[in-house]
Structure formats: structure tokens, C-alpha cells
Amino acid sequence: MDALTSYFYMDGYAGFIWPAYAIVTAVLVGLWMISRRSLRDAERTLDTLSPPEDRQ
Amino acid sequence: MKRKHKRLTFVVIALGLLGVAAGLVLSAFEENIVFFYSPTDIAENNVAEGRRIRLGGLVEEGSVKKAGGAVVNFRVTDLTTVIAVTYKGLLPDLFSEGQGVVAEGALQGGVFRADEVLAKHDETYMPPEVAEALKKSGKWKGPGESQGENRGKDNNK
Amino acid sequence: MFHRFANPARFLRLAAAVQPWAAGATVVLLATGLVLGLVASPADYQQGETVRIMYVHVPSAWMAIFCYSALAGACAVALIWKHPLAGLAARATAPIGAAFTFLALVTGSLWGKPMWGTWWVWDARLTSVLVLFFLYLGYMALDNAFDDPGRGAKASSILALVGFVNVPIIKFSVDWWNTLHQPSSVVKMGGPAIHPSMLTPLLLMGLAFTTYYVWVLLIRIRREIIATKIRALQMRQAAGQGAAAPAAAPAPGEAR
Numbered sequence: 289m290d291a292l293t294s295y296f297y298m299d300g301y302a303g304f305i306w307p308a309y310a311i312v313t314a315v316l317v318g319l320w321m322i323s324r325r326s327l328r329d330a331e332r333t334l335d336t337l338s339p340p341e342d343r344q
Numbered sequence: 345m346k347r348k349h350k351r352l353t354f355v356v357i358a359l360g361l362l363g364v365a366a367g368l369v370l371s372a373f374e375e376n377i378v379f380f381y382s383p384t385d386i387a388e389n390n391v392a393e394g395r396r397i398r399l400g401g402l403v404e405e406g407s408v409k410k411a412g413g414a415v416v417n418f419r420v421t422d423l424t425t426v427i428a429v430t431y432k433g434l435l436p437d438l439f440s441e442g443q444g445v446v447a448e449g450a451l452q453g454g455v456f457r458a459d460e461v462l463a464k465h466d467e468t469y470m471p472p473e474v475a476e477a478l479k480k481s482g483k484w485k486g487p488g489e490s491q492g493e494n495r496g497k498d499n500n501k
Numbered sequence: 502m503f504h505r506f507a508n509p510a511r512f513l514r515l516a517a518a519v520q521p522w523a524a525g526a527t528v529v530l531l532a533t534g535l536v537l538g539l540v541a542s543p544a545d546y547q548q549g550e551t552v553r554i555m556y557v558h559v560p561s562a563w564m565a566i567f568c569y570s571a572l573a574g575a576c577a578v579a580l581i582w583k584h585p586l587a588g589l590a591a592r593a594t595a596p597i598g599a600a601f602t603f604l605a606l607v608t609g610s611l612w613g614k615p616m617w618g619t620w621w622v623w624d625a626r627l628t629s630v631l632v633l634f635f636l637y638l639g640y641m642a643l644d645n646a647f648d649d650p651g652r653g654a655k656a657s658s659i660l661a662l663v664g665f666v667n668v669p670i671i672k673f674s675v676d677w678w679n680t681l682h683q684p685s686s687v688v689k690m691g692g693p694a695i696h697p698s699m700l701t702p703l704l705l706m707g708l709a710f711t712t713y714y715v716w717v718l719l720i721r722i723r724r725e726i727i728a729t730k731i732r733a734l735q736m737r738q739a740a741g742q743g744a745a746a747p748a749a750a751p752a753p754g755e756a757r
Contacts, residue, residue, distance in 0.1 A: 298550040304615050305553050308608040309539075312557045316713060319600050323720045330727040337734045351581045359662060366666040370677075377678045379624040400679060436618025438547060446681055462617045467686040469552060470696035471543035 380446045383425035393451050399427060400446040400464065408441055420445060420456070431458040438463035509726050512586060516719045523716035527709055534705035542702050554612040556702050559687075560710040562605040565633060566668055568598025568714065572640070573665040576658035586722075588654050589729070591661065592644060593721035597714055599637035606630060617681060625674035626682035629667055636664035650732075 298305050370377065380400030381391075391397055399420055407419040415432045418441075429447050439445060444464030449457045470478075538556035545552035575591035578584050609627070610620045621627065640657045647653035675684040686694045693700055 298553075299544065301550045301615060304551060304611045308554045308557060308611045311607050312561070312604050315600050315604055319597065320713075320717055320720075323717050323724070327720050327724040327727070330724050330731065333731055334727050334734070337731060337738070348582055355577060355581055355662065359665070362663060362666055366670070370670070374678070377625050379622070379678065379680050434618075436616060437549075438616045439618075443547075460619070462619055462622065462681060464681055465548070465616055465683045467683045467689070468694045469545055469548075469555070469686060469699050471698060472546040473543075474696055475546035 382422040383420055383427040384422050386427065386451070387425045391451060393453070396448070396450050398446055398448045399429070399456055399458075400444070401427075403439070403441050403443055403445050405441045420447065427456050428454070429456045429458050429461075431461050433459070433461070435461055436463040438465055509586060509729075513723060513726060516723055520716060520719045523712050523719065526712040527716050530705055530709035530712060534702050534709050538702035538706060542698050543696075545699070548616055551612055551615055552699065554608055555699075556706045558605060558608040558612060559703060560707040561601045561608060562630070563707055564710045564714060565598060565602035565605050565630065566671060567711070568594050568601060569633060569636070569661075569665070569668055572598060572637075573661050573668075576661040579654065580658050580662070585729075588658070589722050589725040590718070591658065592654070593718055593725055595637055595641050595644070597717055597721070599634065599641065601710070601714075602630065602634040602637060606634060622681045624680040624682060625678045626671065626680045629671045629674050632667055633664075633671060636660070636667060640664070 296302060296306075380398035381389075383399065383401050386397065386399060401420040401422045404419040404421045404426060407417075409417045411417055411430075413432070414434070415430065416435065417428065417430045419426050419428050421427075429449075431447065431449075439461065444466060446462045446464055447456060447458035448460040448462075451457075534556065538553055542553070542556075544550050572591050572594045575587045575594065578587035579591060606627075613622075614620050640661050643660055644653050644657040647656065674680060675682055687700070687703070695703065
């Protein structure tokens with residue numbers, strides 16, 4: 289348990305290292321989710337405009 | 345096909361001209377793009393007392409003296425000229441003797457009074473044990489030995 | 502070869518095949534890179550533990566430049582050869598590049614505060630990367646500013662090409678002028694100045710960010726292709742209603 293605490297403490301730099309990784313994770317996951325939702329929405333709109341058997 | 349070639353030539357020429365223009369502008373503004381001046385720059389150009397400027401160089405080995413009350417005195421060198429610096433405040437974690445440093449302030453009676461001191465990092469990354477081993481084997485090229493390395497060029501080893 | 506993949510229908514099939522591999526590679530590379538970077542790699546002899554910020558900062562900065570080069574290249578192809586896919590690829594790349602540039606700036610700032618002693622300085626490297634971020638934002642704003650997507654694409658493509666002069670400036674800023682930012686450690690004469698125990702996680706993270714780019718790029722290009730189809734269908738239906746044509750008729754070019 290102590291080893292884990294000292295690991296997360298990062299020799300006093302926890303306040304810089306963990307926010308850096310948190311922001312990277314948030315931005316990359318967020319961009320992926322926005323892109324995917326946008327694709328899904330577009331696919332749904334296309335389905336309402338033309339019957340699926342017409343496509344591809 | 346003809347129109348494509350025309351567009352291609354146009355884009356290539358436009359980008360070429362743009363590159364030349366950017367190069368000219370940048371070289372014209374070189375003075376302003378430079379982030380700091382070396383001690384030699386400052387000594388040779390007779391920088392006026394009290395003019396705000398950034399001084400960059402290495403912290404001279406053995407020159408750092410804590411004067412109490414968070415005041416630190418040290419000397420910045422570019423291995424040719426040395427300028428004494430006095431600074432009151434917190435030093436960045438990378439600050440140490442032999443390490444690159446950029447101080448912002450002004451000359452006052454021949455002493456550079458800095459109100460901000462930034463540490464400059466070099467491009468070398470290694471674990472502490474490797475640094476130790478290199479120092480022991482005499483292959484050290486990092487901070488602290490850079491003066492010796494520079495001399496080595498002239499002395500031909 | 503090039504023309505074969507420039508066909509949107511073919512591209513969609515290719516994208517569907519490549520996308521799961523890009524996703525899988527991203528997850529595996531990211532997991533390995535993070536374990537090596539956050540746990541298995543040593544602290545630096547000068548920077549201590551903050552060296553771990555480098556494993557996300559440097560790949561973000563690489564991708565910021567890489568995406569802008571891809572953007573400018575795609576814009577050039579779209580302007581000169583009028584390939585419809587190139588325009589879509591450019592439009593799909595810009596937000597990813599902007600995200601990487603933002604991350605490079607923020608993580609750099611989080612490293613700069615404890616190490617340099619400041620969050621930000623206006624040196625040539627930091628300033629030129631901030632300009633890159635604004636170029637991405639300007640490109641995206643211009644791309645969406647026109648009612649006619651064709652005109653927006655043309656104006657923004659020209660901006661992207663003009664902004665490309667900034668890329669060599671960013672790369673060589675640390676060599677041409679003295680800056681607070683350190684010169685490149687990986688791409689330099691005499692080999693990288695990074696110990697292998699730190700270089701490995703750095704390169705793995707770089708690869709992971711590259712496959713992430715491919716993965717999200719494919720998703721975004723697919724969306725752009727479908728959006729183009731939707732626009733064409735809506736225009737056709739609007740025209741069809743005006744001419745009282747049978748609405749149920751399959752749209753030509755959509756059926757195969």
C-alpha cells in the first residue's frame with residue numbers, strides 16, 4: 289500500500305504528471321466518441337432518406 | 345490535363361514565393377525572435393544599464409551562493425564572458441551548476457538583477473544510474489563537463 | 502493505384518476492413534506504451550519523474566506536425582487534381598491535428614512549470630506551435646463559413662497551404678534561433694540522445710498515436726462521405742418534389 293502511495297506521489301510531481309495524462313486521455317477518448325457518434329447519426333439520417341437496400 | 349498542370353505549377357510557384365517571403369521576414373526579424381542573449385552578446389553590444397533583456401548561458405560551476413532571504417547570487421557564462429547575476433525568488437527544479445539558464449532582468453552597476461530565472465533543459469535523457477556510470481568511466485558529456493568538451497575541440501583530443 | 506482508392510465506394514470497403522486493425526493496434530500499442538512509460542521506465546537523472554510527461558508530449562507534438570503535413574498534402578491534391586476524397590480527408594484530419602496540437606501545448610506547459618519554472622514563454626518554438634493551433638482553428642472555421650461547401654473547401658485549402666510555411670519553422674526553430682525549448686533528442690546527428698529504456702516507450706506511444714490517427718481519420722472520412730451522399734439525396738429530393746417526379750425512384754448512382 290505504501291509503495292502504491294509513493295508511486296502515485298511521483299516524487300512530488302503528481303500534480304503535473306497525472307493532469308497531463310488525464311487531459312490526453314480525455315481529449316483522445318472524447319474525440320473518438322464524438323467522431324463515432326457523428327458517423328452513427330449520419331448513417332441514421334441516410335437510412336431515413338433512402339431505403340437501406342438502395343445503398344451499396 | 346492541361347488545366348491540372350496549370351494549377352499544379354501555380355501552387356508550386358506560389359508556395360515557393362511564400363517560402364522565400366517567410367524566410368526574408370524571419371531573417372529581418374531575427375533580433376526579435378532570439379529568446380535570450382549570451383554574456384558575450386551583452387558585453388560586446390554595451391547593453392544600457394536598466395534595459396530589460398534576457399541573459400542565457402550556463403551557471404558557472406561553484407558560483408551559486410545563497411545570500412539568505414531567498415536571494416541567490418551566481419554567475420552565467422558562455423565559456424568566453426562571465427556575468428554575475430543576483431536573483432530573489434524561487435528557482436526552478438532543473439536549476440543547478442553547469443546547467444543552462446535564462447534570466448530576465450537588467451544590468452545594474454555591472455551586476456545582472458534578474459526578476460525571473462528559468463532553467464534550460466538539454467536534449468539528453470537517461471536514468472540516473474547510467475549518468476553515474478558515464479561519469480565514472482569518463483565518457484560524460486552532460487552538464488558540468490561541457491566546458492571540457494568544448495576545449496576538446498581545440499586541443500584535438 | 503491512387504485512383505482506385507480515390508473512388509468513395511471502394512474507399513468505404515477498404516476503410517471498413519482497415520478500421521478494426523487500426524483500433525486494435527491503437528489499444529495494444531497504447532497499453533504497452535503506458536505500462537513502459539508510467540511504470541517500467543526509470544526516472545531521468547535531471548528531470549526526475551516529470552520525464553514521464555514526455556511520453557505523451559512528444560508524440561502529440563509529432564502528430565501535430567504530421568497531421569498538418571497530411572492536411573496540406575490533401576488540400577494540394579484537392580485543389581490541383583480535384584479528387585473528392587482528398588477534400589474529405591483534409592476536412593476529417595483538421596480536428597484530429599488540432600486536438601494533438603492542443604495536447605502538445607498543454608502537456609508541455611505542465612512539464613515547463615516544474616522544470617523551466619514557467620508555464621509559458623514566447624520563444625520561437627512555443628510561439629510557432631501556438632500559431633499552428635490557430636491555423637487548424639482558422640482552417641476549420643473557414644471550411645464551415647460558406648453556404649456552398651465547395652467554396653469553403655477552396656478557401657480553407659488555400660489557407661492550409663499558405664500555413665504550411667509554419668511547419669519547417671516549427672521543426673527548425675530550435676536550431677535557427679536560441680529558444681528556451683530544447684532541440685530534438687530523437688532526430689539528431691549521431692543518433693538519439695535518449696537512453697533506450699526511455700526511447701522504447703516514447704516510440705511505442707508515437708506509434709500508438711499514429712494508429713489512433715488512422716483509426717479516427719477513417720471514422721471521420723466515412724462520416725464525410727455519408728454526409729456528401731445525404732446532401733446529394735436531399736437536393737435531388739427537393740428537385741424531385743418541385744418537378745413532381747416519383748419520390749420512390751431509387752436515386753441514380755446510389756443503387757448498384
